[in-house]
Amino acid sequence: SQQGEEDPQALSIQEGENATMNCSYKTSINNLQWYRQNSGRGLVHLILIRSNEREKHSGRLRVTLDTSKKSSSLLITASRAADTASYFCAASTGFQKLVFGTGTRLLVSP
Template sequence: SQQGEEDPQALSIQEGENATMNCSYKTSINNLQWYRQNSGRGLVHLILIRSNEREKHSGRLRVTLDTSKKSSSLLITASRAADTASYFCAVESNDYKLSFGAGTTVTVRA
C-alpha cells in the first residue's frame, strides 16, 4: 500500500517563485526520499533524509522531516522552467523497500 501521500496534487508557479510540497505517511520510517520525474522519463533521486534528521539542503532544495507529525516537505527555491516535473516522496519503513506517493505535478511558468 502507498505510504507517502503528496499534497498538493498539482502546483503552478511563476519562474523565480518558491514551490513547496508536502508528504505525509502512516507508520514509522527509516528514511524518506524525494524523487523527480520529467515527462516521459524515469525517476531521479533528489535527496534522502534519515529519521533522525530534521532538515537537509541540496542546492536549491530544502527538505524537512517531522516524525512526530509523520510529514515531510520539499521546498524548491527560485524555481526555473527546468523544475517543471512531477515530484514523488518515498518512504522506507522496516525493510529496504520504498513506498511511493502519487506525486505532485509542478509547472513553472515563464
C-alpha cells in the same frame, strides 16, 4: 493502502518563485527520499533525509522531516522552467522497501 499522500496534487508557479510540496506517510520510517520524474521517464534521486534528521539542504532544495506528524516537505527555491516535473516522496520502511506518495505535478512558467 500504505501509500503516502502528497499535496498539492498540482502546483503552478512563475519562474523565480518558491515551490513547496508536502508529503505524509503512514508507518515508521528509516528514511524518506524525494524524487523528480520528467514526463513519465525514470526517477531522478534528489535527496535522502534520515529519520533522526529534521532538515537537509541540497542546492536549491530544502527538505524537512517531522516524524511526530509523519510528514515531510520539499521546498524548491528560485524555481526554473526546467524544474517542471512530477515530484514524489518515498518512505523507506523495513528492508529498504520504498512506499511512494501520490506525487505533485509542478509547472513552472517562464
